[in-house]
Amino acid sequence: MINVNNMSKKYGKLVANNNINLSIDGGELAVLLGPNGAGKSTLIKSICGLLRFGGSITIDGHENHTTEAKRLLGYVPEFPVLYPMLTVAEHLEFIAKAYRLDNWKQNAKELLRRFELDDKNMKLGKELSKGMQQKVSVCCALLPQPKAVVFDEPLVGLDPHGIRELKAVMQQLRDSGCALLVSTHMIESMEENWDVTYIMVKGQIERVCRRSEIKAGQSLEDVYFEITEGHPEDTRHE
Amino acid sequence: MSSLAFLLIRSIKNSLLELLHKPAKLVLWIAIIAMIVGIFVLSTSTRQSAGSILDINWLKGILFLLVLFFVVMAIQKGLANGDTIFDMSDVNLLFVSPVNPRMILMYGIVRMAKIAFLAGFFILFQSNTLSNVFGVGFNAVLLVLLGFILAVCLLQIISLLIYSLSNGKPARKMVVRFISVAVFLPLIIYICIQLLQTNAPLAAVENTLHSSIITWTPVAGWASEGIVSLISGNMGNGFLFLGLIVLSGALLILYIVLSNPDYYEDVLVATETSFEKKRIISEGQINTDATSMKKVKVSKTGIVGSGASTIFYKHLRESFRANKLGLWGTSSIIIIFSAALVARFMSGESGGLLMILQILMWMQIFFIGTGRGLKEVYMHYIYLIPESSFRKIVWSNLELAFKVLVESLAIFFIAGYILGESSPLIILAIAVYTLFSFLLLGINYLSLRWTGADLSTGLLTFIYTIAVIVIMLPGLITAIFVGRMYGGIGVLIGLGILTIWELIAALVCFALSKGILHNCDMPVFKPGSQR
Numbered sequence: 001m002i003n004v005n006n007m008s009k010k011y012g013k014l015v016a017n018n019n020i021n022l023s024i025d026g027g028e029l030a031v032l033l034g035p036n037g038a039g040k041s042t043l044i045k046s047i048c049g050l051l052r053f054g055g056s057i058t059i060d061g062h063e064n065h066t067t068e069a070k071r072l073l074g075y076v077p078e079f080p081v082l083y084p085m086l087t088v089a090e091h092l093e094f095i096a097k098a099y100r101l102d103n104w105k106q107n108a109k110e111l112l113r114r115f116e117l118d119d120k121n122m123k124l125g126k127e128l129s130k131g132m133q134q135k136v137s138v139c140c141a142l143l144p145q146p147k148a149v150v151f152d153e154p155l156v157g158l159d160p161h162g163i164r165e166l167k168a169v170m171q172q173l174r175d176s177g178c179a180l181l182v183s184t185h186m187i188e189s190m191e192e193n194w195d196v197t198y199i200m201v202k203g204q205i206e207r208v209c210r211r212s213e214i215k216a217g218q219s220l221e222d223v224y225f226e227i228t229e230g231h232p233e234d235t236r237h238e
Numbered sequence: 239m240s241s242l243a244f245l246l247i248r249s250i251k252n253s254l255l256e257l258l259h260k261p262a263k264l265v266l267w268i269a270i271i272a273m274i275v276g277i278f279v280l281s282t283s284t285r286q287s288a289g290s291i292l293d294i295n296w297l298k299g300i301l302f303l304l305v306l307f308f309v310v311m312a313i314q315k316g317l318a319n320g321d322t323i324f325d326m327s328d329v330n331l332l333f334v335s336p337v338n339p340r341m342i343l344m345y346g347i348v349r350m351a352k353i354a355f356l357a358g359f360f361i362l363f364q365s366n367t368l369s370n371v372f373g374v375g376f377n378a379v380l381l382v383l384l385g386f387i388l389a390v391c392l393l394q395i396i397s398l399l400i401y402s403l404s405n406g407k408p409a410r411k412m413v414v415r416f417i418s419v420a421v422f423l424p425l426i427i428y429i430c431i432q433l434l435q436t437n438a439p440l441a442a443v444e445n446t447l448h449s450s451i452i453t454w455t456p457v458a459g460w461a462s463e464g465i466v467s468l469i470s471g472n473m474g475n476g477f478l479f480l481g482l483i484v485l486s487g488a489l490l491i492l493y494i495v496l497s498n499p500d501y502y503e504d505v506l507v508a509t510e511t512s513f514e515k516k517r518i519i520s521e522g523q524i525n526t527d528a529t530s531m532k533k534v535k536v537s538k539t540g541i542v543g544s545g546a547s548t549i550f551y552k553h554l555r556e557s558f559r560a561n562k563l564g565l566w567g568t569s570s571i572i573i574i575f576s577a578a579l580v581a582r583f584m585s586g587e588s589g590g591l592l593m594i595l596q597i598l599m600w601m602q603i604f605f606i607g608t609g610r611g612l613k614e615v616y617m618h619y620i621y622l623i624p625e626s627s628f629r630k631i632v633w634s635n636l637e638l639a640f641k642v643l644v645e646s647l648a649i650f651f652i653a654g655y656i657l658g659e660s661s662p663l664i665i666l667a668i669a670v671y672t673l674f675s676f677l678l679l680g681i682n683y684l685s686l687r688w689t690g691a692d693l694s695t696g697l698l699t700f701i702y703t704i705a706v707i708v709i710m711l712p713g714l715i716t717a718i719f720v721g722r723m724y725g726g727i728g729v730l731i732g733l734g735i736l737t738i739w740e741l742i743a744a745l746v747c748f749a750l751s752k753g754i755l756h757n758c759d760m761p762v763f764k765p766g767s768q769r
Contacts, residue, residue: 050621050760065756070624079521081617085534085556086541093541097548098623122536126527 001026001072001148001179002047007055009042016042017053018203024179024196026147029170031190032183033224034200040183041078043200044152047181048075059148071099074146078153078183080137082125088112088136089121092143099144111139114165131157138166148179155186167193187221194220199227241337242345266700273363294466295447297372301382301462302452305389309458312393313418315508316400317411318531323350323394324505326513333502340495346505347391347491354390358383378469385465388480389457392487396457398505399490405507425455440583457483520762525613527560534559546629549620553610553637565641569605573598574648581653590657591650592729595667598649599674602642603706606678609638615686615754616761627755631748635679642675643668666733673740680747681705687751687758709747713739 004022008015016039024030034040046053049064059069082091092112096104112118115135120128128136134157141149151170155163171193174180184190197209197220207227214223257264323346324332332342365379372378404410428451432442446452453463464479536559543551558564563571577594584590606612611634614620620630646668654664685702713736721732 045760048618048622049756050618052757052759067624067626070622073622075618075622077618081521083552083556084525084527084530085559086552087536087539090539090541090552090555094548094552095619097541097543097551098545098619098625100545122539124534124536126530126534 001028001060002150002181003056003058003061004043004047005056005058007043007046007053007057009039009046009051009053015203017046020055020205022198022205024148024181026177026179027174028195029174029180029182029190029193031187031194031197031220032181032200033185033187033197033220035228038200039203040200041152044075044150044181044183047150048073071144072147074141074144074149076134076138076141076149076151076154078156080130080133080157082128082133082136084124084126086125087122088117088125088128091125091136091140095140095143101144104143107145108139108143111142114169115139115162131159131162134158135162138169142169142173146178149173149181151180151182151184153184154182155184155189163189187224188219191220197223199224201228240341241335242332242341245332246345246348266697269700292371293444294372294374294470295444297368297374297469298452298462298466299443299447301385301465302455302458305386305458305461308390308393312397313400313414316397317404317414318401322505322508322512323347323353323398324509326509329502329506329509339502343491343495347395350394351387351391354387354394355383357390358386361386374469381465381468385461385468385480385483388483388487389461392457392483392490395487395490395494399494401508402494421456425451425459428452453479527556546623546625546633548633549614549623549630550633550636553634556610557637565637566645570641570645570648573601573645574652577649577653578656581656585656585658591654591659591663591667594649594653595671598671602671602675602678603703606638606675606682609635609641609679611635611638611679612682615758618760621755621760627753630755631683638679639672639676643672646671662730663733666730666737669737670733670740673737673744677709677740677744677747678706680744680751681709683751683754684747686761687754709743710740713743 002022002024004020007017007020007022009017020043022030022043032040032043042051045051047057047064049057049070057064059072062069062072064073083094086094089108089112092104092108095101096108109118112121115138117132117135117139120132123132125133125136134154138154154166158166167189170180170182174193174195182190195211197207198205199207199209207223209223214220257267328342328346332345361383362379364382365376368374368378368382400414404414425446428449429442429446432445433439436442436445453459460479460482464476464481464483467473467479468476538558541548541552541555543549554564561567577598580594580597581590584593611631614634620634623630650664650667650671654667681702685698685705689698689701716739717732717735720735721728724731
C-alpha cells in the first residue's frame with residue numbers, strides 16, 4: 001500500500017534521508033523508530049507529499065502527489081495544527097466537504113464519541129488543549145476512511161483514555177486492511193500491535209525487523225537499543 | 239567576568255559568528271546597511287535643493303502619534319500580561335541561579351534597549367522622506383531613533399510596573415484605565431475647544447501642535463517635543479524633555495527594585511506567553527487568531543462548498559467569526575478613512591489620487607501576506623485535499639481578491655470624489671491597485687516555488703521585495719515613458735499600460751509557480767533562523 005523506493009531528501013548539504021526503501025502492505029502496522037534527528041519526520045512528511053524528495057513514493061500504486069493517492073492517505077502530524085476560528089464540528093465538516101465525502105456524519109459522530117469530543121462540538125480550535133487538538137487531528141485524518149494512515153508521534157499529549165482509544169483504533173484499522181505507519185518514541189506503547197519495525201539512524205534505515213524475526217523474550221525496545229546503542233542489556237536495566 | 243556580562247557579550251559574539259556561517263543572512267544585512275547608507279547619501283545630496291516644505295511641528299505631530307501607538311500598546315500589555323524583557327532561557331537558567339535579582343533586572347533592561355532599537359529600525363529608512371518633507375538631514379533621523387528608543391524603553395518599564403501593581407486586582411486595573419484616559423483628557427478637551435473656536439480641523443490640529451498641552455502630555459508629548467527641539471537646535475528644551483523620559487525610567491526602575499525585589503512572578507507570565515506564541519508558530523500555527531485572547535461568540539456554524547471551493551467558504555466562516563465586518567476589518571476602515579483624509583488635505587492639488595495609489599501599493603507589498611490564502615500553505619490540510627493544486631490555490635485566494643476589489647472600490651471612489659478626479663482615472667486606479675495585489679500573490683508563490691521555501695522568513699521577504707521591484711520596473715518605466723509622450727491623457731495611458739503589465743506579469747508568475755503544492759516543501763515559519 002505504501003511504497004518508498006530509493007527516497008532521498010537533502011536540506012542544503014544536510015542529508016536528512018538517504019536512499020530509503022520501505023514497504024507497508026494493507027493490514028500491516030509498521031513502526032518507525034529512531035533517535036532525535038534520525039530523519040523520521042522528514043520521511044513521514046515526504047510520504048504525505050509535504051516535502052520534495054528524490055526517488056519515488058507511491059500509495060496503492062499511485063504517485064503520492066496525485067489526487068488518487070491523497071484520497072487514500074490519512075496523516076496525523078506531530079504537532080496538531082487546527083484552524084483557530086473553526087469549531088471542532090466544522091473541522092470535520094471542512095474535511096468531509098473538501099474530500100467530497102458522502103454519508104460522513106455518522107462516522108464523524110462515532111469518531112468524536114470515541115475520543116470524548118462529542119461535548120466539544122462547538123468549541124473553537126483555539127480553545128482546545130493540546131491533547132484535545134491532537135484528538136481532533138486524529139479524527140480529521142480518519143474521517144475520509146483512508147486505506148493508509150501515517151501517524152507522527154500520535155500519542156504525545158494524549159490523556160490515558162485517548163492513548164487507549166487510539167491504540168484500539170489502530171488495531172481496528174489494521175484488522176480492516178489499512179496500512180499504518182507510526183513514528184514514535186514511546187516504544188512500549190506499540191509492543192502489542194506492531195508487525196514490522198523500521199529503525200532509522202542518521203537518515204538511513206539501519207534495520208528492518210519483522211515480529212516473526214525477534215527471539216523469544218526479546219522486546220521491541222531491546223531491538224531498538226541493540227541497533228542504536230549496541231548494548232541492550234545495559235540500557236534496559238538502567 | 240560576571241555571568242550576566244558573559245551572557246551579553248557571548249550572545250553578541252555568537253550572533254556575529256552566525257553571520258559567517260550563513261552567507262545569505264550576511265548578504266541580507268550588508269544589503270540593509272547599504273540601503274541605509276544609500277538613503278543617507280541621497281538625503282544629503284537632495285537636501286539643499288529641497289528646502290523645508292512643511293512646518294517641523296507637523297513632524298512633532300507624526301512622532302506624537304507614533305509614540306502614542308506604543309503608549310496604548312504598553313498600557314494594554316501591562317493590563318494583560320506585562321511586557322517581555324526576558325527570554326524563556328533567562329527564566330529557566332538565570333532566575334534559578336544564585337545571581338542578584340536586581341542585577342538580572344538590569345540585564346533585562348539592557349536587552350530591552352536592543353528590542354527597542356529593532357522596533358525603531360524602520361526609522362532609519364525614513365531619511366529621504368524627512369529630507370523632502372521637512373528639509374532635515376540624516377542627523378535628524380538619528381535623533382528620531384534615539385528619542386523613539388528612549389520612549390519605548392520607558393514604556394516597557396511602565397508596562398512591567400502596571401502589571402506588577404494591577405495583576406489580579408480588578409480595582410487597580412480600573413484605576414490604571416482611569417489614569418490612562420485622564421492623562422490624555424486635557425489634550426482631548428483642548429482639541430475640542432480649538433475645533434469649536436476655529437471651525438477648521440486643520441487649524442485646530444495646527445494650534446494644538448503649537449500648544450504646551452501636547453508638549454507636556456506624558457511620554458508621547460515629551461518624546462516628540464524633545465526630538466523636534468533637538469532637530470531645531472533648541473538644545474535646552476530637547477535635553478529637558480528627553481531627560482524627563484530618562485529620569486522617569488530611572489525612578490520607575492528604582493521603585494521596582496526597592497519595592498519589589500521578587501519581581502520574577504511579574505515577568506513570568508509575559509515571558510511564558512511570548513514563548514508559547516513562538517512555540518505555536520514554530521509548530522506551524524501562524525494564524526494570529528490562535529494566540530488572540532479576544533472572546534469569540536459562536537453563533538452561525540457550518541461550512542458549504544465541495545472540493546477545493548470548501549477552502550474559500552471556510553475562509554469566509556473564519557473571517558466573519560473573527561470579525562463582524564467579515565473580510566473587511568478595522569484595517570480596511572482605517573485605510574479607507576486615511577485615504578479620504580489625505581484626499582481632503584490634497585484637495586485642489588494635482589496628482590492626489592496617484593499619490594494615494596502609490597502609498598497603498600507600497601503598503602500592499604507587505605499587507606498581502608496577511609491573507610488567509612497564503613497562510614494555508616503553512617498548514618498541511620491544503621496539500622492533502624485530493625484536488626488539483628491549481629484549483630486549491632485559486633479558491634484559497636478568492637477571499638483576498640474579493641476583499642481587495644471591494645476595498646479599492648471604496649478607497650478610490652471616495653478619494654476620487656473628494657479630489658474631483660475623472661471617472662476613467664478612478665477606474666484605472668482601481669484596476670492598477672487590484673491587479674497589483676493579484677501580481678503580489680503571484681510573486682509570493684513564485685518566491686516560495688523558486689526558493690523551495692527553505693529560507694528564513696527575513697530572507698524570503700527580502701527576495702520577495704526585490705522580485706516585486708524587478709518585475710514592476712519594466713511596466714513602470716514604459717508607463718512613465720509613454721505617458722509623458724501624450725500630455726494631458728498621458729496619465730490615463732500610463733495607468734492603462736501599468737494595468738496590462740500587472741495582468742501579464744501576474745499570469746506569468748502564477749504559470750511559473752504552477753504546481754507549487756507539489757514542487758515545494760511545506761514552508762515552516764522561521765523567524766530569522768534556518769533548519
